[in-house]
Amino acid sequence: MFYLKSIWFFASFLIFISCSGKNQTTISPPNILWISTEDIDPAWGCYGDKYAHTPNIDQLAAEGFIFTNASANSPICAPARSTLITGMYATSLGTQHLRSEVPLPKDLKILPEILRDHGYYTSNNSKTDYNFSHEGRWDDSSNKAHWSNRAEGQPFFSVINFMITHEGPTNNTDPESLKKDFEFRHDPDKAPIPPYFPNTPKMREIMAHTYDLISIFDKGVGDIIQQLKEDGLFDNTIIFVFSDHGFGLPRHKRWLNNSGLQIPLVLHVPQKYKHLVSNLNSQKVEDLVGFVDFAPTVLELAGIGPSPYMEGKNFLGAKAIKNEYIFGFRSRADDCYDMSRSVFDGRFLYIRNYMPHLPYIQNAVIFNQAKQSMEELFLARENNTLPQTMEQYFHKKPITELYDLQNDPYELNNLAEKPEFQNRIENMQMELNNWMVKHRDSGMLNESEYMIRAKGSSVYECLRNNKSFDPEKTIQAMNQVGTNVDETLIKMLQDNDPNIRYWGLVALEASGLDAAAVTESLYLLLEDPSPINCIMSAKILILANKDPKAYQTLVKYLQNEDEVTVLHAAIALRLLEEKAQPLVPTVKADIFPKYSGNVWGRYKNWSYPMFIGMALDQARINCGEEIDIN
Template sequence: MKDRVQTRRGFLRTAGLCAAGAALSGCTPSKRPTSGIAETPRAKPNILWITCEDISPYLGSYGDPHARTPNLDRLADEGTRYTQAFVTAPVCSPVRSCLITGVYATSLGSQHLRSTVPPPASIQPFPKRLRAAGYYCSNNEKEDYNFKDPTIWDESGPNAHWRNRRPGQPFFSVFNFVSTHQGQINGSDEEFFAKYRSKLAPEERHDRETLVLPPYYPDTPMVRNIWTRYYDLITYMDKQVGDLLAQLDTDGLSDNTIVFFYSDHGMGLPRFKRTLYDSGLRVPLIVRFGARHRSLAPSRPGRRIDRLVSSIDLPPTVLTLAGQSVPDHMQGRPFLGPQAAPPRDYIYGASSRVDEAYEMSRCVRDKRYKYIRHFMPHLPYIQPSTYCDQAEITQELRRIAASGRLTGPQKSWWEPTKPVEELYDTQADPHEMNNLIDSPDHRRTRERLRMELRAWMLRTRDVGLLPEAQMHIRAAGSTPYEIARKGGAYPQERILATAERVGIGPQALADLRVGLADDDSAVRYWAAVGLDALGPEAAPALDALENVLADPSPNVRFTAAGLLCRFGRGERALPVLTAGLSDPRETVVLHAARTLELLGDKACPAVESMEQARRRYVKPDGSYTNNDHAMFIAWALTNAIDHCKP
């Protein structure tokens, strides 16, 4: 387990080292331009996406007093910075799934981190449209779309570059910098200095004593050290951006290129990445129009724009800037160019399974207020999660939380449960610490946003209402996107109505017991989840839960079994979970394994079964039978087994 986790982290560190070894050169192309002469003007603009990982808008151009980001600040001075830009999910692959298709991950079924859910044939990744229109499309180099398609790009890899196109061919090129990924902040000070800090001039390095921490973080030397590293990494990444822009200048292409810079989601720290707060969803977005296309710009250079923009708007925007039509399946709207749509009223976000930790939360935000709905409020904000729990910052925060020294907003984040609903005034409360959900003065806002979120889930056919294993079972021979739009295959309103009963209290007990007998497996699943969320108040439904231990849906069986085990009725329930470990479908096994992990001591009688199952997913060399669900299954089972060791 430990070896495999270090391998994953090692990959990210190696990627950072490769960037350092290139003397901050960004990406070294495999080919050079055929000449140094600027290319002739052309109608089609070149489009360059520069992305980085895991940063919030902690840049000088966004007013951060600690940031040292001269290259990005210059880009903002020459272009437009969007102050209300958000992504559709607080983790990587669901966002990238959306970015490559223009469709919400919750519509495609690709909302879970590290899953494999191909889109239907009718939904083609948008670079294919650009290639058909004559564009050279390159990606350097991360994909991570939750599906594989080798036909998206002309080239995708560490040497992918606009310089590899035909002379004069317009290009759409993506460069992704991993130097700011959360995996880079760990390790010793000596390691961090060698890989990153030594590449910064002394005046570019940050002083940990001067940084202002967010109010929900305790002020300790370790916390300050991690924050200092993050700021240093952002400065390092800024140099990579500067180098790439210099390559554009050297090739005489800046005047004919539209440059986008943005992050895939918020910072890779607790209460940032993986959360639906602005700290997890709000990102920097800067767009610079080359001189030949400045008429398409929304404002004069150096201005800021406060309109709401979602990452789902980027694909249709690129298509229209390239002179292409927007396909009907795209769910975003162009925010630039002659076909720019009116400003949005709302942006939406979704949080689902990350690694082995199941979650389902959704949010909607207007320019001022944010509403979050948690459909699994009985689970903590920060669940046990192997990859995150190895990070020094998480270990430090857990240590302080266990000591009882956290207070106020620092403490609430570590509670064992979370509220069903949250509402924040992001203007008066930018850190989203004062939950207004019960405020009489905000009743109308709460109702408006609650209704808007529900309407969005129904309108976009949010298949996250299907538990992951059941989603794949129901979509066999098709895709989640298609079955959600097929008459009778997905009674979404009835499923959502049951999910909305989760967390509202004992008054839902009667309805949830009825839901256990519904003819749709997703209704039965949410009825079981609702009873689980009731905790001790679910006692009157225990006999009904025992009746569904033989349910044809594995997710229903496992949810009921987990609750029965917690009530001390494990004699029949625990074998249901251990049987699930032998299922040939990894999405099924993961749910059983995670349920066992969260049972703690009550799972100990199943240690032998768990160990047998774990060995099926771990090779003799310590690697996993695949890089996704097998790894998550092994993580969950290893943690469950370790907990039971004397």
């Protein structure tokens, strides 16, 4: 094994020499270290946050670079991390939902595999959460993984993930237990409270606690830097420090606003490798950078050619390519299905909500399950003191949103209805349409539909090789959602393409049209070859008139063997509210037991069964049952 590693190291050394310029022939490939944490905004001192206490990160930034327009592309862990490690949009791979098990093309290699093939030792400690299997893709991916386990002199790519700032610890009901060995405390009375949060003592405590956890992470960064120095590696290692998306708080994590997408990113580059970042001319870098760009950039730093699969752009060095836009996506989070996409040009953020009838904060376990920040919002609602900008998230979403972040950094004023911005919206929507078509955005199909079509292959290949998927026609259908679609709607429900029929059903729900006008079409769709169309038509018929046949159809798919199909049937059941009552006995006796287990004391595992269980639990709660969820 050592012999093979030595061969690969020598090969990568030669490659690095050939790619690094005339005067750099004696420099070995750089080590590359990613230090990532969970669920935080750019709440570091180096970003001008005077409340933050982050001396170690700030010192790195003082000697390096601060990226002010970095984005996770997705505002929640798994799709963001899938994008990060592949250099491909999660929407291209079908990995944009939290949490899923998606097949990838057999010949697709993710970043650590490519680096390993070129002589790098690759280690990940230890979170993956990619929505696909990480097995065999790292030299070591475990809680003991470390650069010190490599062969002598071998360059390394290492990822160290911190969990301390995750929304779980952030919303912990016993916050002091997490900080007992850390003396520094932020003063709650001085905590910055965004205008969309209630400015209450409890909210200030939550925010102060959030910043305390960030300081603990900062100490961890300092410890890693010290270890690099003790190992004699600091001057040979390019370091990225970043978060995986916004705060683990409402209006941040799960939200497609800038508050959910923007991440802090500090880059440290040793003097000997400054030629690799020759395009950076100042400490603050305003270039648009997304997670999708990290992998191709690392390959360029390592002197390796780009992967044919990767969709991101290298943003460092002489071959850097500037992004004109950053694209974002919000899909299923837990058991709350959604489909929203965004475009950001450095100032304006445009969001298109393709399921505007579904509020951001739904009646779902994930929002009701003893999270301190959510409890504070619910209390403020009861007391009629919740800011209107937060209240709106309990209701239907706007079809389109446009925010001027230069003049409205908190994204309080939606400009989408103002006449003077219509040309900008049309242009950004066109960019979004083109992006979705170019990359075959899997969100153009329902999750259950594309997973069924991809069996025996991969979602990526299916959406490119299957002639039954027409992205241009689908985009046209999707853009009917939220418009006056009376005549068009009937045609969509009767279209030969099951995907167009699906978007017809979405448009029907979003429009609020009387289902009686399309009852005949809905009854036919109860027998549709596409399960999701049967499920959605059943839900609409039940909401309209508690149709017995529709209940039978929903039970059929709740009892299906395909877990993704069951998940979407369970989501439909939850959205029925109290009209789910006739199915509660069947759920208790026959369906929930299949997905029960020890996760949270109730669910079988952390993937589809967990979210099936959560949806079924909330459906029972909606019908008057009391269920204790840890």
